Amino acid sequence: xxxxxxxxxxxxxxxxxxxxxxxxxxxxxxxxxxxxxxxxxxxxxxxxxxxxxxxxxxxxxxxxxxxxxxxxxxxxxxxxxxxxxxxxxxxxxxxxxxxxxxxxxxxxxxxxxxxxxxxxxxxxxxxxxxxxxxxxxxxxxxxxxxxxxxxxxxxxxxxxxxxxxxxxxxxxxxxxxxxxxxxxxxxxxxxxxxxxxxxxxxxxxxxxxxxxxxxxxxxxxxxxxxxxxxxxxxxxxxxxxxxxxxxxxxxxxxxxxxxxxxxxxxxxxxxxxxxxxxxxxxxxxxxxxxxxxxxxxxxxxxxxxxxxxxxxxxxxxxxxxxxxxxxxxxxxxxxxxxxxxxxxxxxxxxxxxxxxxxxxxxxxxxxxxxxxxxxxxxxxxxxxxxxxxxxxxxxxxxxxxxxxxxxxxxxxxxxxxxxxxxxxxxxxxxxxxxx
Numbered sequence: 001x002x003x004x005x006x007x008x009x010x011x012x013x014x015x016x017x018x019x020x021x022x023x024x025x026x027x028x029x030x031x032x033x034x035x036x037x038x039x040x041x042x043x044x045x046x047x048x049x050x051x052x053x054x055x056x057x058x059x060x061x062x063x064x065x066x067x068x069x070x071x072x073x074x075x076x077x078x079x080x081x082x083x084x085x086x087x088x089x090x091x092x093x094x095x096x097x098x099x100x101x102x103x104x105x106x107x108x109x110x111x112x113x114x115x116x117x118x119x120x121x122x123x124x125x126x127x128x129x130x131x132x133x134x135x136x137x138x139x140x141x142x143x144x145x146x147x148x149x150x151x152x153x154x155x156x157x158x159x160x161x162x163x164x165x166x167x168x169x170x171x172x173x174x175x176x177x178x179x180x181x182x183x184x185x186x187x188x189x190x191x192x193x194x195x196x197x198x199x200x201x202x203x204x205x206x207x208x209x210x211x212x213x214x215x216x217x218x219x220x221x222x223x224x225x226x227x228x229x230x231x232x233x234x235x236x237x238x239x240x241x242x243x244x245x246x247x248x249x250x251x252x253x254x255x256x257x258x259x260x261x262x263x264x265x266x267x268x269x270x271x272x273x274x275x276x277x278x279x280x281x282x283x284x285x286x287x288x289x290x291x292x293x294x295x296x297x298x299x300x301x302x303x304x305x306x307x308x309x310x311x312x313x314x315x316x317x318x319x320x321x322x323x324x325x326x327x328x329x330x331x332x333x334x335x336x337x338x339x340x341x342x343x344x345x346x347x348x349x350x351x352x353x354x355x356x357x358x359x360x361x362x363x364x365x366x367x368x369x370x371x372x373x374x375x376x377x378x379x380x381x382x383x384x385x386x387x388x389x390x391x392x393x394x395x396x397x398x399x400x401x402x403x404x405x406x407x408x409x410x411x412x413x414x415x416x417x418x419x420x421x422x423x424x425x426x427x428x429x430x431x432x433x434x435x
Contacts, residue, residue: 001101001104001105001107001369001372001373002014002104002107002109002110002369002372003368003372004032004036004100004104007029007032007033007036008033008036011029011030011033014026014029014110015029017110017111018107018108018110020111020115020117020334020335021108021111021334021335021337022119022334022335023108023335025106025107025108028103028106028107031103032100032103032104032107035096035097035099035100035103036096036100038092038093038096039093039096039097039100042089042090042092042093042096043089043093045089046086046089046090046093049082049085049086049089050082050086052082053079053082053083053086056075056078056079056082057075057079059075060072060075060076060079105209105215105373106215106216108212108216108339108340109212109339109340109341109342109366109367109369110342111334111337111342111343112342112343112365112367114343115331115332115333115334115337115342115343116331116333116334117333117334117335118333118334118335118336119333119335119336120333120335120336121332121336123333123335123336124330124331124332124333124336124346125330125331125333126328126329126330127328127329127330127331127345128328128329129326129327129328129329130317130320130321130326130327130328130329131324131325131326131327132326133326133350133352134326134350134352134408136352136410136412137412138412140352140353140407140410141353141407141410141414142284142353142354142407143284143285143351143353143402143403143406143407144284144285144353145353146353146406146407146410146414146416147173147285147406149414149433150172150173150406150414150415150416150431150432150433150434151170151171151172151173151434152169152170152171152172152173152176152406152431153167153168153169153170153173153285154168154170155167155168155284162289162290165287165288165289165290166288166289166290167285167288167290167291167399172426172431173402175426176402176405176418176422176426176431177292177398177399177402178425179422179425179426180398180401180402180405180422181267181292181294181398182425183319183322183421183422183425184265184267184294184319184395184396185265185267185294187318187319187322188265188294188296188315188395189265191318192263192265192315192318193263194263194264194265194296195263195264195265196264196265196266197246197249197264197265197266198266198267198268199239199242199245199246199249199266199268200239200245201238201239201268201269201271202224202236202237202238202239203236203237203239203244203245203248204235204236204237205234205235205237206248206251207244207245207248207251208221208237208244209373210247210248210251210370210373210374211243211244211247211248211340211370211373211374212338212339212340212366212369212370212373213240213244213339213340216339217339219273220240220272220273221237221238221240221271221272221273222237222238222271222273223236223237224236224237224238238271239268239270239271240270240271240272241268241270241293241295242266242267242268242270242293242294242295242297243295243297243392245266245268246264246266246295246297247297247299247370247374247390247392248374249264250262250299250374250376251374251375251376252374252375252376253376253377254377254378254379254385255299255376255377255378255379255388256378256379257301257378257379257380257381258381259378260299260300260301260304260378260388261298261299261300261301261304261308262297262298262299262300263296263297263298264296264297264298265294265295265296265297265395266294266295266297267292267293267294267295268292268293268295269290269291269292269293270290270291270292270293270397271289271290272289272290273289284403285399285400285402285403286354286358286400286403288399291397291398291399292397292398292399293394293396293397293398294394294395294396294397295392295393295394295395296312296315296316296363296391296392296393296394296395297390297391297392298312298390298391298392299371299376299388299389299390299391300388300389300391301378301386301388301389302367302368302386302387302388302389304389305365305367305389305391306343306365308365308389308391309343309363309364309365309391312363312391312393313329313345313347313363313393315393315395316347316361316363316393316394316395316396317329317347319395319396319401320347320349320360320396320401322419322421323401323404323405323419323421323422324408324409324419325349325350325404325405325408326349326350326408327347327348327349327350327357327360328347328348328350328357329345329346329347329348330345330346330348331343331344331345332344332345332346332362338362338364340364340366340369340370341364341365341366342364342365342366342367342369343364343365344362344363344364344365345362345363345364346359346361346362346363347359347360347361347362347363347394347396348360349400349401349404350404350408351400351403351404351407351408352407352408353403353407354403354407358400358403358404359400360394360396360397360400360401360404361393361394361395361396361397362393362394363391363392363393363394364391364392364393365389365391366389366390366391366392367389367390368387368388368389368390369390370390371387371388371389371390372387376388376390405419411430413432413433414433415430415431415432415433416430416431417429417430418430418431
């Protein structure tokens, strides 16, 4: 959530930064200010009326002691009238407060000044490139062909079980997926200083609100119902990413400054409805409803936010470097950036079978946007309560990493070489076609 004080003090600046996203959210700022003004005026008048009522109440006692009963009765009527007016104003303030906050929950974060202007992914500048595209002396197979040849994924039976957009990993495919998850968790905990957590796969709506996924994107997630009890529908949701539960671990807490930075990593499956998304009807692993991911979360002091953002990017890159994959870093423009993010880098890995780059990680600094929504604060050494920066990054996401790995490390006979860091997890250096 945006800082209401910033909106009050610099409305034109807020409008300009929201306008750079190209979604028209800047048009709501005047209404936010109008509701905020109603709330503040009502509360101010309430304070004045309460002071008058307190004064009148004290006078009633004095008048009663002096046997001035008529004047005492007049003062009593005055206090009743003041009480009625206070009740009206309290309700007015509450309604304005709720309407203001509801509107503010729909407003995205402000882009950091370093974020380039743009309207779509086509405007995202390339920051740097790692490695080179692989060169094959044979026609490379797509991941679908490789997965079927090596019996890594059974696409048909996955669809039979759950419909399009769901996968059934089999044999070496299931083991490779598990090995990638284990490798990433070990890398981030042993070398990058993250604490591993294993969160619930279902959360309440308040957690989705906290990270900015609700209310704007409520149509994209799976609501859970307990048995046949329809009254329970929507009390819990399947998580779209581990960010949802992990970033909320310290919601509504006041952390001591010495506890920061907090660094968590977590493996979870991710469930996404992908409402309105194209490509789910096609075979393959590029866009699916359920996939695995190792997520990185940091809660840091505001002044450390962007330094830690750079570090988190390097942590995600290490995964692709260890897998021997060619990738590029792009900086998302204002029109392509996520709702809660102030600045985001995407890591895109090269897919020979697709002939294009695939996003496998987004690394974002949400600044204090999520912390405000979660009421997560920290107390400085000087006793000041502040909102921290909350960072998130995929460290990394599957199944696209799986796609890139098998396509980039394939051989002419249809076998796939296993990158050296994964061999201890799998016990083999290559996956060969079965007879």
